[in-house]
Amino acid sequence: MEWDHVFADRVTQLPESDMGLILKVAGMKDVITFAGGLPPANAFPVEDIKRAASDVLTENAPAALQYGAAAGYQPLREIIAGRMKTRGVKASADHVLITCGSQQGLAFLAHMFINPGDIVMIEEPGYIGGIQAFVSYGAQFVGIPMDDQGMRMDILEAKIKELHQNGKYPKFIYTVPTFQNPTSITMSLKRREALINISKKYNILIIEDNAYGELRYDGEELPLLKALDDEERVIHLGSFSKILAPGMRTAWTVAHKDLIARMVDIRQNLDLGPNIFAQTIIAQYCDMGLLESHVQESKTIYKPKRDAMMHAIKEYFPVEVKVNYPRGGFFTWAELPQGMDTGAMFDEVLKEKVAYLPGADFYTSSNVKNTMRLCYSNSTLEQIEEGIKRLGTAIKKQMDK
Ligand SMILES: Cc1ncc(COP(=O)(O)O)c(C=O)c1O
Secondary structure, three states, X not given: OOOHHHOOHHHHOOOOOOHHHHHHHHOOOOOEEOOOOOOOHHHOOHHHHHHHHHHHHHHOHHHHHOOOOOOOOHHHHHHHHHHHHHOOOOOOXXXXXXXOHHHHHHHHHHHXXXXXXXXXXXXXXXXXXXXXXXXXXXXXEEEEEEEOOEEOXXXXXXXXXXXXXXXXXOOXXXXXXXXXXXOOOXXXXXXXXXXXXXXXXXXXXXXXXXXXXXXXXXXXXXXOHHHHOOOOOEEEEEEOOOOOOHHXXXXXXXXXXXXXXXXHHHHHHHOXXXXXXXXXXXXXXXXXXXXXXXXXXXXXXXHHHHHHHHHHHHHHOOOOOEEOOOOEOOEEEEEOOOOOOOOOOHHHHHOOOEEOEEOHHHOOOOOOOOEEEEEOOOOOHHHHHHHHHHHHHHHHHHHOO
């Protein structure tokens, strides 16, 4: 059967997901993979989740198994609002929408805001899942380069002015300001303040995607953009995926309550509501007082992995490769010498039984081919040492070609 004629444009224009490559290499025997950004199995608090689930089924089964409110399970919305308050954000449950992963939050926001041709400002390189969510509604991107302080605000402002001069008004600025996916860069306080000022000056919304922000291993805590936002221009996304379990598919969007109400309307049409069973278990887990200590424990799992990867890179990578030092999150990012192509060399490197994620797909506005994302979260310390050694050797071979 020939299918091409049945698909909507939003489907045919979709770029290929990196999940295909990630899953392909994950299934290969003896390959050490730094491609996928997954938590390791020992980061899941299985016994505690079992207890929470059992309590829910004993005490609250009808509510947990029934259809739930489209905005999300009220006690969980309240818990999230409470956590946001401890981070300096004025929020009540009315400001919180529960979503099926923050990826669904991005999809709802794309559905709510983007008409074909609308402009989205995004970090360059930017999170591929965000790019895909926005592309499927026909977004056009203006990529804003980063340095070690995060998105360049001088360039952002210049680009907005240029667009305005041409009668174009960007819909929003999408950023992962803390331990960014893919680069691990964190936006400095000065840049955060500048970004808020730009959003006020030019009346643009900001989407702050904080998928990794709670996993800081060292350095100073920085305020959320949402905490600096006194005009409710920031739409904040957080998730239980990296701090509890991605399989629960439970995340939150915090925004002005009118925007949340609109998102609830949208979701009534799209999926009726998030998984109530997962939400009640998470709410119970939080009520048992387990979440905050689990986040702290998770950091003790990831920090040694970060240290091992950075140490091995120092030992085994050619000095010409520039690597970011992540203060938190799951990844680091490597820039190979100009002229190298991490996509083209992927299969050759795979012969050394090591895999990475080529960087090209993270760029929306420039054609950069010499970068790669390296995820340490899901490998053992031994695999990190051995994998980086293999990768260092493979990169040297490619450089000598
Ligand atoms: C920056 C960023 N945003 C959002 C997501 C989506 O996460 P989830 O849908 O599991 O909450 C991810 C997943 O890796 C991510 O890296």
